[in-house]
Amino acid sequence: MSLPPIITFSSIDWDFTWQGHQEVMSRLAALGHPVLFVENTGIRRPMISDFARLRRRAVALSSRERRSLAPVPGLQVLAPRVLPFPYSHPITLLNAALLEPGIRKWLRQFDQPPIVWTYLPTPLVLRLAARLRPALLVYYCVDNLPESSNLARRSAEGERQLFRSADLVMVTSEQLREKAARYRPSVHVVPSGVSMDAFANAREAPVTVLPEFASLRRPVVGYVGGLHRWFDVALTAAVARRLPDVQFVLVGPAHIDVSGLERVENVHLLGPRPHSDVPALLRMLDAAIIPYVLDAYTRSVFPTKLSEYLAMGLPSISTPLPDVVAFRNRYGAVVDVAATADEFAEAVRRAVSQPSSDEERRTRIDVASAQDWGLRVAHIETLLNDALAAKSGATAR
16 A cells, blocks of 8 residues: 655655754655645745845745746655634635635545644644545644744644644654643654765765865864854854854854954854855865844744764764753763853864864764664654554544
């Protein structure tokens, strides 16, 4: 029997920075699940800062090629035609009417009900999930979305509803598990993973200095990921000023004002790069950092980039995010934790003062191997099968 199709309501667009959303769905498609990846329908009303993204969406919708995009075999991307007001009841009804026909058209090629998988706890998703009568309703809670902004707080009620009613709930951190466990007895912690094969290939390839690094004197410390509101600009600038002989390279799109970093001589902003370039970029580093602010949102974050840093064997330094602290407690000193600029600078200084031993690098790589996406998705597939069997058995009774 063919595997059930999956309709996933994503909280990001397919072309956004590569994250677990794209990774998991690509791998489930490779296992044989037909996947419809519905791009972000919104968690809050739009602001002026969203204009560029909305313009890109408009361009995407006007492109026949983009509307039929199949970026990996077995996976189709749907750019939704919806109005960006997720908590208006009339607009929710209108958006559902606009979006449902395209989903049902895709579904007509299959002879079994779909798995509806959502990253979004919004009224639109809840309405569509009810109308589609799925074989399974899955909520993968990868962020504390109600705490992501004041405008997103209204998603809390939908999240509580999904915690209660979904057939399967997965979360990426212990803090999110504790939150979900208030509403249901069974919650599965499935953190983000890492594609170990890509990093193994990069580690074993001949060393080639990338042009962006050719003029930089060592040591070089880096960060790879979005420069977003949770990236601590002030902390990073302060640490760089304390270590003028260390070069700090930041790779990723800037979603915030980074002028405070541009004024620091030994900080280099390289801008966005394709996710496929990450292993080669990390190979250029002597150490890597995760300088996140601590707030209600980041206290529920386990940063994917930590596993990527470790997969390259890099010494890593992070602010004391609860799940990073728990990770260190579990696996030992594969990641250093520092709260203040002085502590962070000292941790960086220790990390780059001498090259890591082969044993230290091997330990980090071994820890990362336990987070491999192949293992993660195999676990997810088992959870899906168990939930389908349990629901089928309950229905039969």
